[in-house]
Amino acid sequence: xxxxxxxxxxxxxxxxxxxxxxxxxxxxxxxxxxxxxxxxxxxxxxxxxxxxxxxxxxxxxxxxxxxxxxxxxxxxxxxxxxxxxxxxxxxxxxxxxxxxxxxxxxxxxxxxxxxxxxxxxxxxxxxxxxxxxxxxxxxxxxxxxxxxxxxxxxxxxxxxxxxxxxxxxxxxxxxxxxxxxxxxxxxxxxxxxxxxxxxxxxxxxxxxxxxxxxxxxxxxxxxxxxxxxxxxxxxxxxxxxxxxxxxxxxxxxxxxxxxxxxx
Numbered sequence: 001x002x003x004x005x006x007x008x009x010x011x012x013x014x015x016x017x018x019x020x021x022x023x024x025x026x027x028x029x030x031x032x033x034x035x036x037x038x039x040x041x042x043x044x045x046x047x048x049x050x051x052x053x054x055x056x057x058x059x060x061x062x063x064x065x066x067x068x069x070x071x072x073x074x075x076x077x078x079x080x081x082x083x084x085x086x087x088x089x090x091x092x093x094x095x096x097x098x099x100x101x102x103x104x105x106x107x108x109x110x111x112x113x114x115x116x117x118x119x120x121x122x123x124x125x126x127x128x129x130x131x132x133x134x135x136x137x138x139x140x141x142x143x144x145x146x147x148x149x150x151x152x153x154x155x156x157x158x159x160x161x162x163x164x165x166x167x168x169x170x171x172x173x174x175x176x177x178x179x180x181x182x183x184x185x186x187x188x189x190x191x192x193x194x195x196x197x198x199x200x201x202x203x204x205x206x207x208x209x210x211x212x213x214x215x216x217x218x219x220x221x222x223x224x225x226x227x228x229x230x231x232x233x234x235x236x237x238x239x240x241x242x243x244x245x246x247x248x249x250x251x252x253x254x255x256x257x258x259x260x261x262x263x
Contacts, residue, residue, distance in 0.1 A: 021208060
């Protein structure tokens with residue numbers, strides 16, 4: 001199995017790539033055997049059903065790349081050398097996590113050693129990032145510019161990151177350096193219209209946004225994090241078509257504005 005799945009657009013292609021790096025749920029057998037069974041049976045730290053929430057973008061010409069493997073196998077939104085992206089005391093899981101976001105150990109005994117971490121980087125991490133670069137470069141060659149939209153979701157409360165509840169939606173653009181200001185303005189306008197909203201607080205964008213976003217090279221990147229309960233049920237366990245449909249109205253309008261700007 002490839003580390004990613006590519007979903008090609010169903011209509012004329014536009015220069016936008018939607019990345020969903022934490023939606024994967026698969027574990028290779030050689031990794032699965034070392035993880036606690038209770039963790040495997042009730043996987044967490046997963047952006048459940050974001051591919052379903054954003055499925056409409058295929059009808060707008062947007063290409064999708066989504067991870068197949070769970071982020072406990074490898075976290076595609078961390079630096080390859082596992083350097084922390086934030087230094088404010090929050091719990092930050094590593095490139096290859098040994099614990100979940102609540103600090104609970106994932107492994108029975110055999111935690112991954114340096115060689116195993118390197119193997120996972122070569123097998124899962126680099127292919128995902130290389131594919132993103134390939135697609136963005138093709139967009140620039142064909143359209144003169146490209147945009148990467150990195151989609152995420154999170155529990156409303158994660159006390160290991162902050163004691164307060166998260167807002168409904170959090171836009172990250174590395175302090176307005178990863179994308180053209182007009183694209184940022186479009187995102188702010190639509191994401192803050194009907195939902196509580198914060199900008200670069202407490203997330204500025206992970207490694208994907210910071211690594212690929214380079215407006216001077218005509219590559220723009222945004223990260224959009226949302227609390228799970230705005231598209232899932234209140235328990236954050238099941239996809240809610242009603243909530244999702246409400247959110248999709250704003251998302252569709254936003255993507256339409258993105259497309260108009262890029263064209």
